[in-house]
Amino acid sequence: MPSIQQLLQGFEAFREHYFKKDTALFKRLATQGQKPSTLLISCSDSRVDPATLFGTEPGDLFIVRNVANLVPPYESDGRSYGTSSAIEFAVRDLGVSQIVILGHSNCGGIHALCNHLTGEVSEREFIACWVSIASDAVAPYLDQPRQQAERAAIHASVENLKTFPWIRERLASGDLTLHGWWFDLAAGTLSVVSEERAEP
Numbered sequence: 549m550p551s552i553q554q555l556l557q558g559f560e561a562f563r564e565h566y567f568k569k570d571t572a573l574f575k576r577l578a579t580q581g582q583k584p585s586t587l588l589i590s591c592s593d594s595r596v597d598p599a600t601l602f603g604t605e606p607g608d609l610f611i612v613r614n615v616a617n618l619v620p621p622y623e624s625d626g627r628s629y630g631t632s633s634a635i636e637f638a639v640r641d642l643g644v645s646q647i648v649i650l651g652h653s654n655c656g657g658i659h660a661l662c663n664h665l666t667g668e669v670s671e672r673e674f675i676a677c678w679v680s681i682a683s684d685a686v687a688p689y690l691d692q693p694r695q696q697a698e699r700a701a702i703h704a705s706v707e708n709l710k711t712f713p714w715i716r717e718r719l720a721s722g723d724l725t726l727h728g729w730w731f732d733l734a735a736g737t738l739s740v741v742s743e744e745r746a747e748p
């Protein structure tokens with residue numbers, strides 16, 4: 549695992565082998581701003597790296613990462629909502645045309661939720677509360693292979709996206725599609741969990 553020194557060396561390598569080869573891209577991104585077509589909501593897990601998985605370049609993906617790639621339901625009560633504010637900016641300001649929820653196998657966040665639902669007491673301050681967003685969706689799958697709970701949580705996040713009024717509008721008009729995907733770390737495969745688009 550890289551140390552701080554190695555990370556800084558990595559940045560030097562990026563400058564030499566990536567940045568200098570395509571300075572026009574970075575100049576364009578700096579002067580014209582970003583115009584990504586995709587909002588990707590993925591887990592903070594270090595093993596799930598969207599740019600590596602999808603072969604994307606800077607400017608391609610607007611990414612929100614949180615524990616267990618969860619979307620909370622729409623709430624407008626003046627409290628601080630990090631994930632919801634990123635979703636709002638991506639949809640209302642950047643005008644993305646697709647939202648992908650990317651879940652994965654061996655997810656520690658979903659594991660914590662399953663433990664919480666089976667009554668295990670955690671000494672952590674924030675995790676159980678956060679992952680409880682998916683409690684109702686995951687509860688029926690506690691006895692099933694963990695993949696079922698992970699997939700149920702992805703589906704719940706796609707459903708929660710539809711509670712945001714401006715997402716519902718864009719979904720109805722055909723300007724936005726919603727996608728839930730599950731990445732299997734060991735197998736290196738990707739499968740579709742859910743898909744939402746306007747009826748033709």
Ligand SMILES: [Zn+2]
Pocket residue numbers: 591592593615616617652654655656657658
């Ligand atoms: Zn995870």
